[in-house]
Amino acid sequence: MAHRTFFWFILPSLAAMLLFIALPLVSVAVQSLHIEHEQVLKVTKNCGPFGCKEETTVDAEATQMLRDQKPLGRFNGLNTYFDRGHLATAEVAQAWQERSSLGGFLADLYNLPLYKAIGFTLVYTFVVTPLVILLGLAIALGVNRVTPILKGPTIFVSLLPMIVTPLIGSLILFWMIDAQGIIGKSLQYLFDDPELSLKASPALTWMTLIVYGIWHSAPFAFVVFYAGLQTVNSDSLEAAQIDGANRWQQLRYVVIPHLMPLVIFISLIQLMDNFRVFEPIVGFSAQANATSLSFIIFNDLRGDVMRFNSAAATSVLTILGVTILLLPVLIRTWRDFKGKAI
């Protein structure tokens, strides 16, 4: 295809992506370097019967005017990045110097909002992703053996947790795990503890969110693996069997190698999606015990006072995180591409 034709075909799509994905990235970078204007102070002389006093008051009108004129605020350099709400370098350095043990240092770190969010985001991403792959594979192997008539309905039901709106799915589960909801009540009965509440402790909240994440994403892995299983070469399975391989060995040495490219595909998609975990935290009202990077950005923007600079700085750090996460894939693709070119 000629360059010109290509250009005209891709232009609308490219323009949309540049305007609403690339420019916003520039916008967050710029915003993160600025901070809201300080209040304008004015000094007035106040003369009374006991002589004159100078009083400093906030000039609300002038402050508003300045803020309206330059909504971006004043230049602040990288200060927002290093303040307590973000990288908190001073606090981290202090915690490191005063550490009694590594555990104590980590506990101090966990009290800082950004590190708390990073902690949960990483744990969520790297626990949910492998478990989704394992559970998806198990379901796919199971469904593959079900009688053909039942396959359609089984797949239909299996798709539901994935297709449902994440916020709605988490709300549905949130109501069920409520101390007065059906799962909450059953757990209290099972553990014989009428006070048990899944919302109470950080550990239980984390577990709930992770279980939700697996419930939500396992169908995706299942569908992909299920499709992959349909293309396993039955000749090689039979050959393995004639060679005396048992069921586990067939799975390990024939089926799983066949599915390996799919494992890579699912991990890539899941890492991207789990890293931006956000709706479950809103749905489960879990912000007291677990926050994620996406959630603290949302929180900065939602309040009465929108902290654009703070949200922007967290966004930039999140984007860096995503890039680091994707780097292995990008490098691999680049090598493959280079290899093809030669």
Next chain:
Amino acid sequence: MTSRANRASKPLMIASTGFVLIWVFIAAFPFVWTLWGSFKVQGDFFSKADWRYALKGTRTAIETGGLFTGAGYEGAWVQQEFWRAALNTAIVVLFTVLISLTLGTLGGYALARSGHNYAFWLLMIALVFRAMPHITLVSGYLLPFFEWNLWGHLPTTIIVLVAINQPFTLWMLHSFFLNIPKDLDESAKVDGCTQFQAFRHVIIPVMWPGVITTGLFSFLLAYNDFAVTSMLLSKDNQTMVPAIAGFLGSTFEEGNVMFAVAAVVSATAPLFVLVMFFQRQIVSGLTAGAVKG
């Protein structure tokens, strides 16, 4: 699939069927339970006294006289005007899907037919864009949108959703167009068509299965979105998902939780219908990307 290699022993058969049954239960039960509970009063859905109230509808019978009540639905749709949110969702989703598909089809076709390096790079950039958390983009929009008075309107949200949708749409349609033989439009060009005429008369008639599948996923993205719609729409223009979140924030009085439960069930119903009719397309769409690697 009836070869000897796939015939399982009896215990294994039982174990795997049991496992599938457990999974089906875990996947479906929350929906069934919430649907059932949405026709009860709060005292039954969250029963302090006895969980069996929810099944028998004890409190519902006392409070309303019947075993089922539509009070939650009435409260949500009439009293809280959930129908406005539903209407807004319909508008946003319809236009997002139409515009995404139009842009994506042109772009995906170009990417599939261009053999040049930059097509590869564009796909890589799209992959990176696909990974950006939506809320980081939203934090980039807010300040400019406030300044230019773009904030709060449905068209703004539609355009933003279209853009966020583009990377995925491009990838998917690109792989669908790769499956349509190149000879088809090449021969049209030999007969004197321009590239666009070849696209218009030869490719468009055969592209619909791929476009419908991609459309389904655009639909899901627009319908399920919370980050963009909750931040970029004013209260009057809210769509269903932020409206449901709003029910929870403001109203924690007795009975109002049931409004949210009814709204949740109402918002899930279209998704059920969608899966029911398009199950095959959704499955094939999920695997199309995977098979390409």
